[in-house]
Amino acid sequence: MSSAPACRSPFSLRTILLSTPLLASICVPESAFAEQKVAQAASKSHTQKKPHPGIKAPANNDEAVHVTVRRGVTGAGQHEAHSETVLSRKELQNRNIRQMTDIVRIAPNLTIQPSFGSAALNFALRGVGLMDFTQNNTPSVMPYVDGVAYPISIMTSGMLFDMDDISIAPGASGFTHGQSTTGGEINFHTGDPTPQFHAGVTEDIASYGRNRVEGFVSGPISRSVSFRIAGQSLTGGGYQHNSKGEGYGNADIGALRGKLRWKIDDASTLDIGGHWTTDQSEASSGHNLYNSYGVPVTSNLMETEWGLDPRFAKIIGINGNNQKPREDNIFWGANVRFTRDFNWGRLRTISAYEAVDEHELTNQTDSVASYGNMFRNNQSNVFSQEIKLESLDTHARFHWEAGMYYSRSRMAQNFWYDSSDRPGTTPLNQTAYRQNQQNFNQYVQLSYRILPKLTLIGAISHESDDRQMLNVTSTDYNLNTGAPTNVQNFGNFGALTNQFAGRVGAQYQFTHNIMGYVMFSRGFKPGGFSANITQQASQLKPFKPEQVLTYEGGFKTMLFDRRLRFNAAGFYYDYRDQQILGSILVPPYGVLGGYVNAPRSYIYGAEFDIEAHPFRGLVLTQNFGYQNGAYSQFQSLNRSATTAQFAATGAWSPVNTNYDGYNMGLANLTLSGAVTYTWKVLQNYEMTYDADYSYRGAQTQPQHIGDGGIYRAPAYFLVNSFLTFAAPKQHWSVTVYGQNLADRRYWLSGGTQATFYGVIPGLPRFVGAKINVSY
Template identity: 45%
Template sequence: MKKTSVHPDPLAKNQRRAPLSAAQHRQTGAPVAQQENIRVQMARQFAFTRQQQVADSNTRISADTLVQRRVVAVTDLQALAPNLTIQPMKGTQSVNYHLRGVGFDDYYENNMSSVMVYLDDVAYPFSSMTDGMMFDIAGVDIAPGPTGFTHGMADTGGEVSLHTADPTPQWHGGITEDIASYARSRTTGYVSGPLSDTVSFRIAASTSHGGGWQYNPTNGEHLGDQDQTSIRAKLKWTPDDKTTVMIGGHWTTDKSELINGNPVLNLDPSWQKLPTYTSYRQTEWDIRPQFAKLIGRPDNLKPSEDNIFWGADVRFVRDLNFAKFQSVSAFETERQSEYSDEDGYDAATGDTYRNVDATAFSQEVKLLSREDRKLQWGVGMYYLRSQMHQQFFSDFTQYIGRGYMSNTYYDQNQQTFSQYVNVSYKLPFGIKLFGGLNHESDDRQIFNYHTIQYGHASYSFLPEGTLTNQLGGMLGIQKQIRSNLMMYFKISKGFKPGGFAANNTVRQEQLKPFKPESVLSYELGFKSDPIPGKLRLNGAAFYYDYHNQQQVESFLLPNYGMLGAYVNIPHSNIWGVEFNAEIHPFRHLYINQNLGYQRGTYSVFNALDTTRVNNYHSATGIYKAFYKDYSGEDMGSPKLTLSGSAAYRIQPIPKYEAELGLNWSYRDSQAMTPGGNGVYRLPPYFLLGSYASFGPTSKMWSVTVYATNLLNRQYSLTSSSDTTTYQHVPGEPRFVGGRFSFNM
């Protein structure tokens, strides 16, 4: 429903009904079969015209918008969609997703996200697998609410679907160089074309370097430089007009430095005072030679990644006349090594090094009816098998409560099998009924779990397992009131399987699995074009009945301290509204605005009161559990999110165009703990960006200058905590850059 898009040049009126030019084809990257649809979108000014008759509240983002807003990582998407939160875990490449207040914080990535990420219809069960994938993207769909009725796996919060550009039947290529502040550079390029009458290919690559804006005030050393390279290839074979085979592969290496947290609270007053910084960009980190030797890395190691991701997939599509058969097979791997300074300063109280070796195989098959029938249906099955070996080392040597280095490692296997069916029927008077069912079985085991506290103790744990069988459903009705106005109402129920906490485990009960969660969703929405080509307005209102919400909380281990654990919150509810407006008030000016507002409340919830526990331990030296009733408390998600853009396009001289643009985003405050205030609540922030571009109307080349965080606001992306400190992870300062693109 909410759509962020860039509209075609209104001056090129003589091209609106003509076939797509070679330059326009290069810009869209669309295959020939899609050119007619693109011409329709151009004629009506606003993109995604066909989706205006689809009963959903998805945010659809075009390739042009991704470039103009400089979306280079999945975390950048939260500034383009309402009620969406995508946060890096402790400044690392692992990511947490929240959509309409439904999400899951999982630093160790051994559980399923409440918002599933797909790349070209392949589900990514481990969030860091999207590292380096945001280049040569054809578009992004963000779908809120329970999912799994038309493809993939069932989930409670929704999904983020990334679509990469496909091979083209004509020869095309391009390269873009982006240089900005703090010696940051990003180079991307692609080449696409035919190998024969039935075979075409596309190869795209991206490499990023520099950009480190944090520095250590004690020695001036910088932190945050990128060092990432990715390549992706596709081969398309169309042996006849009814069959398509697509083979793809990708590879990424990432040795980028991390963003370090800034301590804002001393969790243990018996420990030394926190550092005092005089600049937003300052931070401290350190690694002890003994710890570097234990993990086999150099003594001068900075907080950083050392990752390799690769994968391959095969897609087969066959038109059977009465229906279309589709099959997607994929294999993905993750080799991640990550060092993070989790106390946020130069002390050995929470330094962590993590190794992850994971694989995922998936297979989906489905059958879809013809689109020109009153009765439409789809049926499919999805299978996922993942295996993970994870090992993480911690240096607590200077933490009085522990005083040792530790090593925790384990293995985890997962198998998920889901089936789904969906149906819709067109009635007279523009009415359509639609519905769907899904069933999912998820089987997980965690085993070979060991914790070694060097010079202190060693623990071995029994294996644990959890099996979830869940059934979801969706039922709705839509009415095409007029050609430019559609309304819909739907009810859906989604589930998410349970899992395990994988922390510094020292007791068997810490491995007890948590239960599945479920969301019953009610949604009422509309899509309209009150003034075609001039004004588009879409909106939705929703209510979620949330049961057994999975949330990370603190677990108190007597004579040891607090550890992270997952709990099931018995009941909560979320409600909200979302709007999107696209406005073309007069020639040359295009405006887009998203608005999201949501409120979530815990109905029944008791949790550990960490503040009282820490204060009692500071006064007595004893850990004692204190609990607090959070029933009636706000769930803490940002209540108001705004994002928008304005572009002014002209032709200053014949055959050349210029564009000036502004973009903005606002995020309300976010409580990072139940009822969190003070340092436990991230302050609201407003970001402003701008750009100016110039180039020929043929799109053969373009030059752009831009600024992000134009007002140089200081803000926090997320927060984290460890043994002695609570930290805020800062967002980027102002970056000023230039971009040059050449296409042929």
């Protein structure tokens, strides 16, 4: 396109830059551009994006400006000293990202695994992550939605719709927003209100009766107020079955999200948002690899079993007639954002409230014998408030940003667990408690261009985390009578963390399209509590905060007239007091999961990503991730040896082992790549063909160390493809696709106790079609 159309663009400038490879000259009203820019700056939760000093900001007027979009790779983020991975709306659609665990197929060194038998997820980046099966601790990798932290991971259920982009930022965080973490963060940016009217709907039908409907409506209410409403319905898709052939695993999720934007004046914007999600899906279920209670197992990874002891059902007050393990959860929240530009800087505030009402019934052992029935009742809410100031001109030689973040959470949990599979134990235990938590983080980051091509970066933060477990009560029940047999009140417990974190670094712009950087960081994460099948006060001793010293260096390039982007980074983590889900001995229950600290460990690795546009219509992408880690000081309970000693002697006593030098068993290699080609058909239509793959190396952590094998998983290789026929001028498209075309059998995570080991299988082959209509 050689000439610009009238100033009426239905797309944001950012969307065009990220998704359009064609040479075009696009006319965008400056006021709309400024509004989009301010909105994205307010909603983005990672470091402020700073263009190259040579790029001038647009003038502050209402005249139309012509922005030339060059064919090839986008320059977004190419002048920033980090290794963040950004997945655009188009890429999320192309790769069929429908659930959180799908994201690992396209991001290097990322792990997202379900907590066994639960809808809660555990995140890890570059090997840093906490398997929080009790759902009451700060994650090592924090998810943010439009700048709001979700410290309870199950909050992310059902929110992957109308998503503008997802960014994955590894390494210590909390220097420019939010809470301090050691592993990094995942930022989800949802669609914003638009000054023009737009609407769209997508119907997606696939194998196993999976049906997903997603839609949005966005547009103006008045000259200064605009809105956006989006929603989704996801049902079916249960690919598991039992020995009788009865299906299992169907989703039943509904979600709505609304946003209202008031452009008060040229310098002020007020955004109000809210969301609501209901999840009535059948709970995550595994395949029983082995057990010690005599129930036969099969080699069919997709076969699972379930059972509900009617005595258990009666005690917890649910209907026990053929009840499948299931979720019964509601999530909702609201937030208010205000942005104000002054001559000297920009003020941003975010106030948010998020709530969880979780009722989760699972069968941990995946057995018809009804062993391992578990029920979690969790009512939690989180209030957060952030105030941030930063210099307005991001092109200036000196840039500063400073802010304060406060969060307060209130949690009430009741956790019932049936241990009938373990001889000599109380068959049913209920652990109940309340947890209050407050977090206060203050941060400052400065950058100064001391030479035309050299910029120095420094940041410091201080965070205080105060949490108390209140009225911790453990109740044992007689399954036959339903009567309590033993009640213990352990009282209150507290944990207080006060820590400083910081980073220093430098970036050097060798040429306009080649940049290198180095960064040294010290990050930390607060300690917390285990609260599961509590029988002894020692189980409630808080585990310590963890610290990570990070050394990272990398470069970013755009070559051959923007036809090739090649970015790479290497890292080394010096880990102190690493928090891991280890093993603790709790007679008469035996070896249970509990959090422990490994005094010293280390992780190192590398990442690179390539995007190439050899000729018009063809796009090639390739991501690479490598990570490896080992314990250098760590002595802990040996799960296998302790259990074997009990089998031989009939008495529980700890067997400890020195694990110095033991490998962490991380998935060393992660690869993903795609070939996408688009061509014209007739005059007004186009076809797009894509073939993509992902590979994930084996997680080999021995069963007797650390989390008892929960992270054990074999390597797997997946191939996917799609074909789209689109009418861009008529705003509709039809796509047929296939996921896991080779129908590989693999699993995402596993779970183990003293008497069983089971795994959560990944998706088998799915074939589907979707139609999209937009206006």
